[in-house]
Amino acid sequence: MDELVVSTEVYADPEEVYEFLLDFPGYARYSKYLDDVRTVQGDGGPGTRYALTFAWWKITYTAHSRVTGVEPPERIDWEITKDIDAGGCWRVTPPESDGGAESRDAEADRADSPACEVALEVEFDPGSASPDALDLPRLVSFDWVLKKAIPLIRTEAERVVQRAVRDLEGSTRDVDLDVYVDSERI
Known part of the structure; x- marks a missing residue:
């Protein structure tokens, strides 16, 4: 399994952050390639199913996902339910209650x-991706599509986190991201 983790600090209440991230249909506002997220079944909790329509180059694909678990206000787990073995989570870690072990910069002091x-x-x-999942143009191989699309996952994850922070904080700022990648492809 390839792994990608994009994390940052956000100056907002953890419960507010959690509720914001639980709104999967809102993700289409943050991604360059995600055109639409439609709730198929459920209310955001475990078992909720979504249809996510992606568009890139000459390809449109609808992924199907399911929320597999929630731990308010700290975790939302999800998985893709067809065509590829994939999943992940949103994790919200509340601030430590020691009152300031870390120094805060001027922007943070205003928060x-x-x-x-x-x-x-x-x-x-x-390797688990189904070649039958896409209706490809003639002379375009599934392997070529994977080779071009997989590196986009990192930039999209970074974009989604940065834009979510912007909306959660209500203003634009430089967002320092910590990115962990366990893959030669990403």
Whole structure:
């Protein structure tokens, strides 16, 4: 399994962050390639199913996902339910209650809330991807599509986290991301 973790600090209440991230249909506002997220069944809790429509180059694909678990206000687990072995989670880590072991910069001092950590964790097995999942143009191989699309996962994850922080904090700022990659492909 390939793994990608993108994390950062967000100056917002952890419960507010959690509720914001639980709104899967809102993710289409943050991604360059995610056109639409439609709730198929459920209310956001475990078992909720979504249809995520991606568009890139000449390809449109609808992935199907399911929320597999929630631990309010700290974790939302999900998985892709067809065509590829993939899943992940959103993790929200509340600020420590020691009152300031870490120094805060001027931007943070202006914020109303202490920082909590937000992380998007994704695991996937490109080898499990089904070539029958895509209607490809003539002379385009599935392997070529994978080779071009997999590196986009990192930039998309970074973009989603940065844009979510912007909306959660209500302003634009430089967002320092910590990125962990366990893959030669990403």
